Amino acid sequence: MNRVPYLGAFAALALTLLSGCNLQHGQPSQGAETPAPSEVLDFKTLYAQNCAGCHGAEGRGGAAIALADPVYLAIADNTAIHKVIANGVHGTSMPAFAQNAGGMLSDKQIDVITSGIRSAWSRPETLNGTNPPSYVATSTGNAHQGEMVFQKYCQSCHGPGGQGGAKGSAITNDSFLALVSDQELRTIVITGRPELGAPDWRGNVPGKPMSDQEITDVVTWLASRRVQNPGQPYTASNYAQH
Numbered sequence: 321m322n323r324v325p326y327l328g329a330f331a332a333l334a335l336t337l338l339s340g341c342n343l344q345h346g347q348p349s350q351g352a353e354t355p356a357p358s359e360v361l362d363f364k365t366l367y368a369q370n371c372a373g374c375h376g377a378e379g380r381g382g383a384a385i386a387l388a389d390p391v392y393l394a395i396a397d398n399t400a401i402h403k404v405i406a407n408g409v410h411g412t413s414m415p416a417f418a419q420n421a422g423g424m425l426s427d428k429q430i431d432v433i434t435s436g437i438r439s440a441w442s443r444p445e446t447l448n449g450t451n452p453p454s455y456v457a458t459s460t461g462n463a464h465q466g467e468m469v470f471q472k473y474c475q476s477c478h479g480p481g482g483q484g485g486a487k488g489s490a491i492t493n494d495s496f497l498a499l500v501s502d503q504e505l506r507t508i509v510i511t512g513r514p515e516l517g518a519p520d521w522r523g524n525v526p527g528k529p530m531s532d533q534e535i536t537d538v539v540t541w542l543a544s545r546r547v548q549n550p551g552q553p554y555t556a557s558n559y560a561q562h
Contacts, residue, residue, distance in 0.1 A: 357424065358424075358425075358426055358429070360429065361428065361429065361432050362432075363432050363433065363435075363436030363440070364436075366425075366429055366432055366433050366436075367379075367433060367436065367437075370417060370425065370433070371387070371433065374413070374414075375387045376515070379437065379440070379441055380515055381513065381514075381515035381516070383413070384413070384414070385504075385507065385508065385511065385513065386513070386514060386515045387437050387441065388437075388440070388441035389441070389511055389514055390441065390442055390443040390446035391446060391447065391510070391511045391512070391514075391520050392507065392511045393437070393438055393441060393442040393443075393446075394442070394443075394444070394446050394447045394452065395447075395452055395453070395454075395455045395507075395510060395511070396455050396507070397455070398434050398435070398438065400455060400456075401434050401437065401438075402430055402431070402434045405417050405418075405425075405430050405433060405434060406418035406421060406423075406427070406430050407421050408421065408423075409501045409503070409504065410501075411498075411501065412499055412500055412501050412504065413499050414504075417430060418430060450522070450529075452510070452521075453510050453521060453530070453531075453532040453535050454532055455506075455507070455510075456503065456506070457502075457506060457535075457536045457539070458532070458536075459532075459533060459536055460536075460540075461536040461537045461539060461540025461541075462537050462540060463537070463540045463541045463544045464541075465534075465537040465541075466536075466537035466538040466539070466540045466541025466542070466544075467541045469530070469534045469537050469538040469541070470482065470538050470541060470542075472525065473524040473525055473530055473534070473538070474488075474491075474524065474538065477518070477524075478490070478491050482542070482545070488518065491542065492542065492545045494546075494547050497542065497543075497545060497546040497547075498546065498547075502539055502543050505539045505542050505543065506535060506536075506539045509521060509530070509535050509538060509539060510535060521535060
């Protein structure tokens, strides 16, 4: 009877058992551990878990603006994007994600999201040959002038007084204005909503891009239409009487 095959099988089994002895009982094998949430540094994972619900899968837009918009990424620098992610926007639907502001993300994770958005979706040449408006307002707006700017550039889609039209939604609606900041209004006027077919500041009137001051003025007018307590059926005096 040939013992060699049996000896070979026994040796292989012994090596397998010995190799298993290097692991403590009940401990996972090396590399099998699930990282803690604060240790996740993969952009796609962080974006999917924290941003996609509002800004859409792959940054294509949803309840909030599309982040995969080269025009937006051409006017908003990393500092501005990082600040919004970290601190949120008070009084709007954009929450703070930084741990020191009550969120769940570390500063390093916010850096990963910020740089990932730009590296994945920006096209630096997008605004070559143009004179884009400033991301933030650099002058004081005039609401009266802004109403005339609205009539010239926006009314054809959003209807008289911004109450909505055949091509665009109502943008002086109490609920809408309660959910957006002045800066977000400015961003939308500049970048448009390409995922919804809304043009950027160059496309409202063919051949006549909006000037920086016109953008500031129309945002001032829109902001002037914002009410203090949207959706509240009674005034303070009404409440006092009931």
